[in-house]
Amino acid sequence: MSLFGMNFLGTDSKISTDKGKTVRAMSPTSETTFRFQDLPEDLLLYILAFLNSHILSAVARANRRLHALATPILYRSIVLPNPQLVMANRRAAAKLLIALVKNPSLGPFIQHLENAPPTIPATLVYGVPSENVTGAPIPGLITDEDGDIPQERLSNAMRSCVNLRSLKVQTPMQVSGLQENGGWLNFLLEPEIKLKKLTVLAKPVSTGILAWNRYLARVLDIQTSLEHLDFTGFFPEIDHSAQQSVFPEGRMEKWTPNLRTLKGSRISAFTTLLSNERPLERVAVRGVSLTDIRWFIAPSLKKAVGLREFSCYQAPSGRDVDLGVLFQAMPALRIFRVKTSLEIPLDDLFSKHLPIALTSAPCLTEIDFKDTMPPRAQVSLATPVVLSEPASQDQEVPNGQAALLALYSVACPTLETFVFLDGRRWTRGEDTWRLCSRSSGESILA
Numbered sequence: 001m002s003l004f005g006m007n008f009l010g011t012d013s014k015i016s017t018d019k020g021k022t023v024r025a026m027s028p029t030s031e032t033t034f035r036f037q038d039l040p041e042d043l044l045l046y047i048l049a050f051l052n053s054h055i056l057s058a059v060a061r062a063n064r065r066l067h068a069l070a071t072p073i074l075y076r077s078i079v080l081p082n083p084q085l086v087m088a089n090r091r092a093a094a095k096l097l098i099a100l101v102k103n104p105s106l107g108p109f110i111q112h113l114e115n116a117p118p119t120i121p122a123t124l125v126y127g128v129p130s131e132n133v134t135g136a137p138i139p140g141l142i143t144d145e146d147g148d149i150p151q152e153r154l155s156n157a158m159r160s161c162v163n164l165r166s167l168k169v170q171t172p173m174q175v176s177g178l179q180e181n182g183g184w185l186n187f188l189l190e191p192e193i194k195l196k197k198l199t200v201l202a203k204p205v206s207t208g209i210l211a212w213n214r215y216l217a218r219v220l221d222i223q224t225s226l227e228h229l230d231f232t233g234f235f236p237e238i239d240h241s242a243q244q245s246v247f248p249e250g251r252m253e254k255w256t257p258n259l260r261t262l263k264g265s266r267i268s269a270f271t272t273l274l275s276n277e278r279p280l281e282r283v284a285v286r287g288v289s290l291t292d293i294r295w296f297i298a299p300s301l302k303k304a305v306g307l308r309e310f311s312c313y314q315a316p317s318g319r320d321v322d323l324g325v326l327f328q329a330m331p332a333l334r335i336f337r338v339k340t341s342l343e344i345p346l347d348d349l350f351s352k353h354l355p356i357a358l359t360s361a362p363c364l365t366e367i368d369f370k371d372t373m374p375p376r377a378q379v380s381l382a383t384p385v386v387l388s389e390p391a392s393q394d395q396e397v398p399n400g401q402a403a404l405l406a407l408y409s410v411a412c413p414t415l416e417t418f419v420f421l422d423g424r425r426w427t428r429g430e431d432t433w434r435l436c437s438r439s440s441g442e443s444i445l446a
Helices: 041-048 053-060 064-076 086-102 104-109 122-126 151-155 183-189 206-222 240-246 267-273 290-301 323-329 346-360 401-411
Strands: 013-016 022-025 077-079 112-116 166-175 197-204 228-232 261-264 282-286 309-316 335-341 366-368 417-419 425-429 432-436 443-445
Touching: 041 064, 053 064, 064 104, 086 104, 086 122, 086 151, 086 166, 122 151, 151 183, 183 206, 197 206, 261 267, 267 290, 282 290, 290 309, 290 323, 323 346, 346 401, 401 425, 401 432
Parallel strands: 077 112, 112 166, 166 197, 197 228, 228 261, 261 282, 282 309, 309 335, 335 366, 366 417
Antiparallel strands: 013 022, 417 425, 425 432, 432 443
């Protein structure tokens, strides 16, 4: 058997070469026996980077040299279990804290943490004594071998993660027990930690909104290095007096001076975070209708003078759609993506409104309406809209796409790519539009 060009045989053997000479192969007990750990360090690091966490964990236990090389890679990017598996997700997060308390030197290795729960119940870590439950006590994750780990040390365990660059906090349910100091997430209040990317997909219960907002406001006070911010259930519309206590005048203007990507689902958060000029390049809005975006968010978008990409997902369009207002608010826009449910007739949007709106988009190169649902029937303004089933593969939605594209080309000469509701992708080259087949990706002259 050979590996890396070296021969491994159970005993010394004679081997004939292509030149007719005979050489003796060395046994694996000889001094030239190949050992994986003896490879040069740069080659070992290159190989280890391709291994999954389970194999890396086994390699790290092989010997001291491999442990020293594999451990930083093993802890560099940590993905906790799916947040839908609430208990498994929280247990994994608690185990991470225990590991960091027992070995703080692991903290600087962590650069990315995903699926972090907003809270970790103390009972999960320390258990429940018998006097508080019926029957036997409920054990926690800390064992006798771990020794006494105070709650304070556990809460502060993540402060050693000074090289953390991205964090995703996520839970599928409303969160209770949120603290104004962030609980185990208090490490985000440390100036030594300089995040580049923060995702917050958590919605507090009504009684915890104020504490959660105050904590997140403190995070934004400190994490001025943020370039990517994604939030949900963040800065909900609460009463004006409470909002003033969290966001006093002049405070918000200092937040996220380096922000380039902003995603979220709250109108108030967008107006808050777009209250000052920032080097924004990408904005994505979830759960807000195009009508509300037009009236409430578009005026703030004017301050993002370098905005290149805008997306809108998971919301009805509303009946007062005017894409021209949006395009005017983003004169440098190049990519526009919409995945919504239309509440206006297709002809009104694509034949009447869009050609006029495109005259206000001097830099636009791509529009994507894929997965947007058309209305089945338009009865009256008082009648709810019923969405249609997905279109068949051979049905154009809307009809006459080639003719529509000819109109769009005149209104917006920079337009190069257009994706309609049915997924048909058209590209333009030398003033000719070509349909890219959805199955093969080949271009078809239309």
